[in-house]
Amino acid sequence: MAKDMITERSVDYSAWYNGIVKHAGLAENSPVKGCMIIKPYGFAIWEKMRDQLDKMFKETGHVNAYFPMFIPKSFLSKEAKHVEGFAKECAVVTHHRLMNDPNGDGVVVDPTAKLEEELIVRPTSETIIWNTYKDWIQSYRDLPLLINQWANVVRWELKTRAFLRTTEFLWQEGHTAHSKQQEAIDETTMILDLYAKFAEEWMAMPVVKGVKTANERFAGADDTYTIEALMQDGKALQSGTSHFLGQNFAKAFDVRFLNEGNKEEYVWATSWGVSTRLMGGLIMTHSDDDGLVLPPNLAPIQVVIVPIPKPNEVINEAVDKIIADLKAKGISVKYDMDKKKRPGFKFNEYELKGVPVRIAVGKRDLAENKVEIKRRDTMEVSNASLDGLADHIEQLLADIQTNLLVKAKNFRTELTTEVDDFDTFKDVIANKGGFVSAHWDGTTETELKIKELTKATIRCIPLDAKEEEGKCVFTGKPSNKRVLFAKAY
């Protein structure tokens, strides 16, 4: 039973999370500190996310390219805030050769192979890309440049958690260049909408779209937009960010263009990214004490068929027909014919792995022209006729996708509290958790003070926050809209 392997959420949420990651076969720690191994099942989910995002980027006019993973150290320094933000977590390449250890076995760094200038393993690629854009952009005819890259990046982390915070992670980073400020701002928010759409329609993970405070902004951005999701333990997860970079990188790398009036201007920039962190969000939005729960749109196996008690000719023939009908609808299906494992064992295994629908096919049921169906999200068991079974399953998968989103939205609604005094604020953050919607006076000082006292940070100023006269929950100073506070991953 999954329950024997995985700590229950109510006992220890963090141990539960690690249990899901391990026992569903998603990832594991590697011998390299802070770097994870993404196992085949976990990677198959990530591939589905990546392929869908890639399709959405291309549909909105973006193209992919690839830039070097190494960044000359001096590049990083060119944008003052950028280097400040990343210098402390850089993996630095200093040598390019090993040699036999003159004093023993093995190999040591060859001291004669020291690099003239150290190379940084990219923590993000603004610097190397804007250094390149300088050559690619001369006139407004070269704009906009709408480029994305799928890549690995490295940010040295001391405390790591599979998917949520790892030293090396996989992501995509979009880097666009525009001739007009408004066009760059529109790109930033268009991508934010795209991320939110992906999160809701594919991950069934509701998100709040908002803008970050100055204190939480990306290092080098004028504005950072974010999608924030709420995990089951009441903590927020920053799930994707889209940055309006103004002309900061254009100025740092001297990227100018001739506008239509033949005058020279600096180029306007955006950058945006989502990463394997989304896998953590997916796990913590839907999964339960029985294991992973996957929305059908991202499940590598959408339907598993288990013969009861073992495969035989009658069952196989019926299953072949079911498989053909499901595949004709583009539904991915696995038939588990392993004779060494008992049905109950298989049931648990696929529940642990979050397969949305299980069909049990037994001889007795077949004689009655039916099969048994279990949906992973609600664990409901029902019988279904063999007639029109594929249509029924197709509808069931759509229902599960919808149900997961509705459930997550309801959870978020319950865990979003409007608060107007600081005592309640502290109490809600400490005991109930979730998003606290409160007035804030707009200063970094207040923001940091609240963080110090409660560990809650401002997740975002929601884009749809309504104008409302109010007083800062901490200082009592005037405020005209509520912001969202929460403890966060």
Place this chain on the structure above:
Amino acid sequence: MAKDMITERSVDYSAWYNGIVKHAGLAENSPVKGCMIIKPYGFAIWEKMRDQLDKMFKETGHVNAYFPMFIPKSFLSKEAKHVEGFAKECAVVTHHRLMNDPNGDGVVVDPTAKLEEELIVRPTSETIIWNTYKDWIQSYRDLPLLINQWANVVRWELKTRAFLRTTEFLWQEGHTAHSKQQEAIDETTMILDLYAKFAEEWMAMPVVKGVKTANERFAGADDTYTIEALMQDGKALQSGTSHFLGQNFAKAFDVRFLNEGNKEEYVWATSWGVSTRLMGGLIMTHSDDDGLVLPPNLAPIQVVIVPIPKPNEVINEAVDKIIADLKAKGISVKYDMDKKKRPGFKFNEYELKGVPVRIAVGKRDLAENKVEIKRRDTMEVSNASLDGLADHIEQLLADIQTNLLVKAKNFRTELTTEVDDFDTFKDVIANKGGFVSAHWDGTTETELKIKELTKATIRCIPLDAKEEEGKCVFTGKPSNKRVLFAKAY
């Protein structure tokens, strides 16, 4: 004109190659020594290659995963030949933090952030993967493990060429584990066949399948199988390799399993890879003095439509219909409506980019119910009726795909010479170029001596080499099959 931008092949093949890479928009050098930037058009071709290969791997039972890009230095030393092969070209990470330069501007490496053990940026992943397989494999039931990874790797190179030899490159690396020796050997050759099929059917690049001599073997392999292609300048290109690793890595990392008889054995291994080097092979197999030539199966744009002389309502309406018909057949098509460029300029641009088919649509032709078609491979121009145009284009694309392969095969046949004496050998290698099929006595000594005298290496012992009594072309010692020599990239 392309001819003004690109050096002709007959003048300077190397300059021609660089010209194609640059002017077709495939890649460019980066400020990081030896690392290239893959530009959007080049990356779109690579994506097509990657997607097709990925499909073929999955169809043959492989799954993708992701392992850390950093390898602890000590891991590399565990397999003696492996470390010998890679130690001299390793990028080494020694520190994990930068700090403000106390003596000036910018940042310097923080000396207090030195790693306990240096990390190597993977030159290939056998060591970290076999260290992991140790935990994943206990019994024969865990086998085979058929895992592939798409990744960037780094091998420090002094002399680099876009795609052909770069410090960082993109590739896939398959790493499989088996319970039986023969099963691992079968996997090795199955993958070799898969690579050859991909090269011929998708790249239209004929390859010779063969096995490497001991001297040219992968560092740590018992046998290396290879596909070798012949470039237009008569030099060979090793285009993909598949290694039977025996039990070498299993022994180095102590990976044992309980076999069906409940006895402990070491696991058998393979690894195999192709890389962005294939892009170089693609360029040098088909392209000409007018630019890139792409096989339709890998062309990001298969058909380009150019309005003559400019788009207008009548033309646009006809083009809309053509586009719809082509898209319905899954053909990718671009309509270049740019009013600022003249048709002749566009013609050259798409020829330079290797678009297989160009359709010119003019009002006068339309009045006669026809369009003008030019195929890139032969540069033939013809007229085609609007009736059944999509069928015609579909057939034309298939013809181009076939023609490119036939042409390349004929070229290779012409440039493959059977030689039985060393004077002729030297003459052919020095003047005619291409593959020289000759007898060899099987010793590394002779192989190296021939290389020293002629710069030709043994590309492979072809798998289909027939048994034949003969004498080594250099030493006169007996030999029973011919091997293929060539100068190589």
